[in-house]
Amino acid sequence: MKDKKESKLNYKFLIMIAVIVPIILSVSYAYFLARVSGDNTVIDGNATIKKNVYGGGNYGATGYGNKKTYNPSKTEILLAGGTINGSVYGAGNNNGAGNYAHTITSGSGWYQTKIEFFNINSQIKINSGIYGGSNVTGIVYGSTELNIKNGKVSSVYGGGEGQNTFVRDNIDVTIGTQEEGPNISGNVYGGSAFGTVNATTTSESTNSKTVNVTVNNGNITGDVFGVQKGDASSTPKVKGKITVNINGGTIANVYGGFDANGTPENEDSVYLNGGVIGQAFGGGKNTSQTNTNIYLKGAQVDYIYGGSNQSGLVNITNVYIESGNANHAFGGNNLGGTCEKTNVIMTGGKITEG
Numbered sequence: 001m002k003d004k005k006e007s008k009l010n011y012k013f014l015i016m017i018a019v020i021v022p023i024i025l026s027v028s029y030a031y032f033l034a035r036v037s038g039d040n041t042v043i044d045g046n047a048t049i050k051k052n053v054y055g056g057g058n059y060g061a062t063g064y065g066n067k068k069t070y071n072p073s074k075t076e077i078l079l080a081g082g083t084i085n086g087s088v089y090g091a092g093n094n095n096g097a098g099n100y101a102h103t104i105t106s107g108s109g110w111y112q113t114k115i116e117f118f119n120i121n122s123q124i125k126i127n128s129g130i131y132g133g134s135n136v137t138g139i140v141y142g143s144t145e146l147n148i149k150n151g152k153v154s155s156v157y158g159g160g161e162g163q164n165t166f167v168r169d170n171i172d173v174t175i176g177t178q179e180e181g182p183n184i185s186g187n188v189y190g191g192s193a194f195g196t197v198n199a200t201t202t203s204e205s206t207n208s209k210t211v212n213v214t215v216n217n218g219n220i221t222g223d224v225f226g227v228q229k230g231d232a233s234s235t236p237k238v239k240g241k242i243t244v245n246i247n248g249g250t251i252a253n254v255y256g257g258f259d260a261n262g263t264p265e266n267e268d269s270v271y272l273n274g275g276v277i278g279q280a281f282g283g284g285k286n287t288s289q290t291n292t293n294i295y296l297k298g299a300q301v302d303y304i305y306g307g308s309n310q311s312g313l314v315n316i317t318n319v320y321i322e323s324g325n326a327n328h329a330f331g332g333n334n335l336g337g338t339c340e341k342t343n344v345i346m347t348g349g350k351i352t353e354g
Contacts, residue, residue, distance in 0.1 A: 052088070053086070058092065092138055094137055095134065096140050126152070128155070133159045135162060146173045159193075161193045163194040173213045175213075176249055183221075185222065187222040188225065190211040191227035191238050215275065223251075223253040227242055230261030240266055241268075246270075246271065246275050246277065257285075258284040270293065272295060272304075281305045283314050286310045288308070291316045292317045294318070295322060296349055300325050306332060312336075313337060326351050329344060
């Protein structure tokens with residue numbers, strides 16, 4: 001059982017990978033725990049982490065408390081240099097983070113995990129993924145925030161990795177700034193890989209919580225998804241509203257929905273405000289959903305589809321052409337699947353080839 005005094009502590013976790021002194025540090029796994037009094041873990045910019053970095057613990061909970069009088073805990077990871085050969089997790093390996101007695105409406109709002117990824121000398125590199133939540137299992141009793149400003153990353157997930165990971169409240173993933181952006185060789189997911197977001201169980205009802213993905217800048221050679229990945233054996237869940245905002249950058253494909261498996265249970269909206277995009281879909285890649293909404297509002301897009309890409313049933317699709325340019329616009333799916341009703345509404349912009 002967790003010590004009562006320890007459970008009352010307001011934890012703050014800070015991992016700083018910064019250019020401080022020219023020392024090469026090699027670490028297999030990194031689990032960091034620092035109290036809010038100001039203890040920081042600093043790793044030199046020439047450091048090499050052989051495997052993973054965790055904002056929380058291995059099996060133990062971090063910042064845990066069961067009374068609303070306890071201050072909300074917060075996990076922060078600041079990445080500013082070095083090479084990480086594994087992944088980065090905002091929470092723990094086999095447990096989560098946060099105070100379960102607090103709800104999103106009981107205070108002014110906070111993030112239980114927060115990852116800031118930026119580099120001082122453009123040499124930082126993460127060879128695997130960045131996750132806002134836990135690795136194998138665990139609940140984040142709060143929200144997650146990821147700010148990927150520049151550097152080189154393989155993939156980004158707003159939630160956790162495993163099927164038994166949960167993020168109770170909101171997710172915010174922001175890629176790049178107006179001035180600069182990262183190079184992402186894989187995909188960006190607003191949700192988890194295989195877990196659940198906007199809830200602490202898979203059976204909860206839909207709610208007004210949110211998953212927001214915003215791309216301001218950068219080069220993404222993979223895809224951007226509004227929510228989760230999924231696979232043949234895992235059907236991840238999202239209970240809140242999904243919003244994707246593309247304001248800039250160069251992106252291969254943009255999806256409002258899931259990747260390999262899963263169906264949104266709530267609203268889904270994609271806004272193409274800027275940037276250069278190969279293909280944009282209101283739906284998912286190989287998945288179904290009820291309704292889709294995709295808006296062209298200033299971006300340069302080759303193909304726009306109201307539905308999904310390779311497969312999936314979509315009941316109603318809505319494509320809004322308001323400004324910007326697209327070479328082709330389709331109300332339905334791309335390669336396979338079915339759309340029962342499609343709507344393409346053009347009030348501005350330009351469609352080159354129809």
